[in-house]
Structure formats: C-alpha cells, structure tokens
Amino acid sequence: MSAICTHLDSIEVTGLPAEIAGCVDCLAIGSTWVHLRMCETCGHVGCCDQSPNRHARAHFHATSHPIVRSAEPGEDWSWCFVDEVAFVLAGT
Ligand SMILES: [Zn+2]
C-alpha cells in the first residue's frame, strides 16, 4: 500500500468485533480508559496513550504486534508503534 509502514504483513485482523466491552486489561484490574485501540495482529483491545494504563502500547511491548487501529465509532485509522505513523488501510 505505502512505504510509510513496513509491517503491513503483520495485519491479520482489521474488522472490529461486533461488541467491545472495553479495554480487556483495564476491565481485569477495574481501571478506566479514554479511547480504545484494537491490535490488528491478534484482535486484542487495549486503551490509548491518553489512558492511565496505556494497555495498547503495553500490548505492543509485550507481544511486538506493531499495528493497532482505532476502536472508536467512525474512526478507521491505524497506527504503527514501530514507525510511529498513522494511516488508513484501503478497503476496510
Ligand atoms: Zn510499521
């Protein structure tokens, strides 16, 4: 698609689940979040960098899954933690 991110072949999951309860890691510890991000390699739902626990970023560090997408209504952009670049996947 583009040369800005070299990790597009790590993408396995692009569609959001029909129902998102919230950040799975915040729910586990009883915390709260600001925005939700979904890992596009395994579908893990975590919270954004404005959230207190930054679980999407923690998931990247734990798993090396590089790309998340916004799980907010109406938002379809993706973000690569390695390249630190945002982009929109074609056809999703
Ligand atoms: Zn990348």
Ligand SMILES: [Zn+2]
């Ligand atoms: Zn969280």
Ligand SMILES: [Zn+2]
């Ligand atoms: Zn993942």
